[in-house]
Amino acid sequence: MRKLALLAGTIFIGLAHGASAETALKMWYHGAGNEVESKLINQIVADFNASQDDWSVSLESFPQGAYNDSVVAAALAGNLPDILDVDGPVMPNWAWAGYLQPLPIDESVIADFLPGPKGYWDGKLYSVGLWDAAVALVTRKSILEKYGIRTPTLDKPWTGAEFNEILAKLKASGDFEYPLDLGMAWTGEWYPYAFSPLLQSFGGDIVDRDTYASADGKLNGDAALAFGEWWQSLFKDGMTPGTSQDPADRDNGFNEGKYAIAWNGNWAATGMLKVYGDDLLFLPAPDFGSGPKIGAASWQFGVSSASKHPDGAAAFIEFALQDKYLAAFSDGIGLIPATPTAAAMTENYKEGGPLAVFFDLSKAQAVLRPVTPGYVVQAKVFEKAMADIANGADVADTLDAAVDEIDSDIEKNQGYGHQS
Amino acid sequence: MAALSPGNQGVRLAVRYLVLILIALIFIFPLLFMLMNSLKPTEQLLADTSSLRAFLPVGDLSLDNYVDAFKRAPVGTFVFNSVLVTGVTVIASLFICSLAAFSFVFLDWVGRGILLSIILATLIIPFETIAIPLLLIVSKLPWFGLNGLEIGWLNTYRVQIIPWIADGLTIFLFVQYFKDLPSELVEAARVEGASWWQVYRRVIMPLSGPVLATGAILKFLVMYNQYLWPLIVVQEESYRPVMVGLGYFFQLNVAWGEVMAYLSLITLPVLAFYLALQRAFIASIASTGVKG
Numbered sequence: 001m002r003k004l005a006l007l008a009g010t011i012f013i014g015l016a017h018g019a020s021a022e023t024a025l026k027m028w029y030h031g032a033g034n035e036v037e038s039k040l041i042n043q044i045v046a047d048f049n050a051s052q053d054d055w056s057v058s059l060e061s062f063p064q065g066a067y068n069d070s071v072v073a074a075a076l077a078g079n080l081p082d083i084l085d086v087d088g089p090v091m092p093n094w095a096w097a098g099y100l101q102p103l104p105i106d107e108s109v110i111a112d113f114l115p116g117p118k119g120y121w122d123g124k125l126y127s128v129g130l131w132d133a134a135v136a137l138v139t140r141k142s143i144l145e146k147y148g149i150r151t152p153t154l155d156k157p158w159t160g161a162e163f164n165e166i167l168a169k170l171k172a173s174g175d176f177e178y179p180l181d182l183g184m185a186w187t188g189e190w191y192p193y194a195f196s197p198l199l200q201s202f203g204g205d206i207v208d209r210d211t212y213a214s215a216d217g218k219l220n221g222d223a224a225l226a227f228g229e230w231w232q233s234l235f236k237d238g239m240t241p242g243t244s245q246d247p248a249d250r251d252n253g254f255n256e257g258k259y260a261i262a263w264n265g266n267w268a269a270t271g272m273l274k275v276y277g278d279d280l281l282f283l284p285a286p287d288f289g290s291g292p293k294i295g296a297a298s299w300q301f302g303v304s305s306a307s308k309h310p311d312g313a314a315a316f317i318e319f320a321l322q323d324k325y326l327a328a329f330s331d332g333i334g335l336i337p338a339t340p341t342a343a344a345m346t347e348n349y350k351e352g353g354p355l356a357v358f359f360d361l362s363k364a365q366a367v368l369r370p371v372t373p374g375y376v377v378q379a380k381v382f383e384k385a386m387a388d389i390a391n392g393a394d395v396a397d398t399l400d401a402a403v404d405e406i407d408s409d410i411e412k413n414q415g416y417g418h419q420s
Numbered sequence: 421m422a423a424l425s426p427g428n429q430g431v432r433l434a435v436r437y438l439v440l441i442l443i444a445l446i447f448i449f450p451l452l453f454m455l456m457n458s459l460k461p462t463e464q465l466l467a468d469t470s471s472l473r474a475f476l477p478v479g480d481l482s483l484d485n486y487v488d489a490f491k492r493a494p495v496g497t498f499v500f501n502s503v504l505v506t507g508v509t510v511i512a513s514l515f516i517c518s519l520a521a522f523s524f525v526f527l528d529w530v531g532r533g534i535l536l537s538i539i540l541a542t543l544i545i546p547f548e549t550i551a552i553p554l555l556l557i558v559s560k561l562p563w564f565g566l567n568g569l570e571i572g573w574l575n576t577y578r579v580q581i582i583p584w585i586a587d588g589l590t591i592f593l594f595v596q597y598f599k600d601l602p603s604e605l606v607e608a609a610r611v612e613g614a615s616w617w618q619v620y621r622r623v624i625m626p627l628s629g630p631v632l633a634t635g636a637i638l639k640f641l642v643m644y645n646q647y648l649w650p651l652i653v654v655q656e657e658s659y660r661p662v663m664v665g666l667g668y669f670f671q672l673n674v675a676w677g678e679v680m681a682y683l684s685l686i687t688l689p690v691l692a693f694y695l696a697l698q699r700a701f702i703a704s705i706a707s708t709g710v711k712g
Contacts, residue, residue, distance in 0.1 A: 032657070033492050033668025063667025066651050073652030076552060077559035079574055248466040251673065267672050 026081035088297025096373035116296030296366030521594030633700030
């Protein structure tokens with residue numbers, strides 16, 4: 001009898017222990033080496049683990065440059081964690097490839113979010129970001145005053161013709177090595193992120209977003225050709241450094257006064273503010289006919305298809321979407337918080353803050369990069385075409401070749417799951 | 421043929437040394453650039469790149485970049501992992517590949533010619549083409565360890581070591597070297613009653629210093645510079661090697677000073693290893709050159 005009681009007691013303790021045990025969740029993040037970012041994400045993980053007893057998240061950080069390859073390799077090897085972070089434009093590819101599952105969170109939580117941080121694919125929410133990134137024309141008040149240039153606003157941006165005249169005037173002054181810095185030294189995702197909105201402002205695009213079945217007519221139509229000619233003229237006329245730009249000049253050229261205007265992101269803004277202070281201006285993109293456009297979407301969180309605990313993973317992601325974390329990330333790494341309420345809590349993006357204009361730019365002008373699994377290929381094709389045209393290649397031939405390459409990839413992948 | 425006067429000889433010698441010094445400088449400049457700039461703040465480093473100052477210890481010099489590099493990434497762990505993986509692989513590779521070569525050269529068995537040809541043919545296959553199939557294999561392989569049976573080798577040291585132990589190039593080096601050893605030595609040892617293992621251990625290997633050094637250095641460089649393989653098979657930071665660790669320094673605003681400090685730190689084991697085997701390595705290259 002005593003033995004029976006002991007056994008029953010042991011089973012009870014075991015059950016009680018089992019009932020209170022936390023389920024381990026693994027999470028991968030792209031920010032290894034970034035001290036501030038690592039501290040913030042670790043803080044969220046620690047807060048989440050302390051806030052409840054059901055789940056315990058453990059974090060593994062990767063260097064950003066190696067992150068996507070590591071995820072793809074892990075997916076092949078069946079070794080994905082529960083929670084992934086994913087770059088916004090890459091998300092549709094990972095969802096289509098089966099690396100991600102739809103994110104089971106209450107979508108009312110993200111009702112106030114900027115459009116960029118919300119990752120929808122095929123009508124379903126797959127990922128959510130805590131922040132967005134935006135690009136602006138950066139210059140100095142003193143330059144605009146000196147050369148009698150109008151300060152553009154969100155409501156009345158520079159027109160394409162006005163922008164060209166301004167560049168010509170600045171070039172003729174001889175005061176700058178180049179009137180404009182587009183950042184050609186930043187190869188990779190910068191090209192489609194920063195330059196495809198200019199194409200969209202002309203009325204073209206990387207791919208036809210109505211069907212996602214072809215780039216024909218969008219990347220090589222009349223609007224795209226006009227964009228291509230204009231793009232090439234910038235380099236031919238010496239308005240901006242070309243593909244051989246020294247990365248050091250991209251980082252410091254504007255701050256050293258080599259360039260009058262820079263096309264740059266909000267992540268670089270704090271460094272510029274340190275140099276120029278109140279003289280610095282962040283201006284909206286020019287309108288080349290179809291409205292001023294800038295890129296959108298940055299890193300976001302999603303649940304991997306391998307996760308056996310999507311509810312736990314979603315609970316963590318929902319926990320991370322609190323305004324205080326959005327604001328902390330923004331203050332820490334300078335990115336745009338996803339909600340107005342979080343923006344109001346930050347130093348840079350609160351009303352009257354030095355970078356508040358980026359929040360407005362993101363809200364008013366941001367256009368997502370093509371929401372399609374094929375984007376990862378299209379981005380590389382677009383990057384090559386932009387570099388080739390900048391280096392003097394024939395515009396029409398280059399864009400036609402890019403269309404052929406994109407269409408062939410779409411065909412090879414049976415339309416990437418888009419319903420035509 | 422007229423003899424060279426002492427004056428002409430002196431000029432020729434001076435020209436020869438001048439050319440050699442210039443070549444040496446070209447090779448040493450990248451290292452000098454790395455070391456000098458590891459001591460400068462990033463702003464100064466970027467400002468100096470367009471002038472000779474980039475190669476000189478001038479300006480605001482300090483060890484701050486080294487301190488910051490250790491703060492940014494677990495540099496010690498990365499270096500330890502790389503040295504461990506490289507060291508074990510080099511030793512295992514020299515042993516296994518020399519045994520294989522010994523068998524190809526000195527033992528008489530059916531099909532050795534064909535098998536050697538197949539092994540040599542693997543030299544033309546780039547690793548990138550077999551990386552994914554190899555990943556799929558190692559992710560399903562069993563392992564009997566301290567925790568009993570485990571399935572999958574990912575996130576371990578063994579996955580970074582075992583697939584790299586045997587390779588066609590190292591076997592080829594040993595085969596070529598063994599072929600040139602006097603066969604009388606082996607025959608005499610066999611007549612004296614030595615076993616094949618004794619021939620390998622006591623006759624062949626003691627004569628193989630140069631090829632061991634060459635094989636070790638070539639393998640060391642391949643292993644120490646590994647990037648793609650550890651990138652796809654190791655997700656845990658505690659197993660990451662130095663080259664994957666380099667990615668920690670490439671943020672949106674690259675801290676170039678820290679990059680140079682990190683590169684200087686991870687170059688030290690390579691330099692130490694090369695200097696330790698330099699004499700044997702040069703002897704091996706020289707002997708190959710004489711025959712060629």
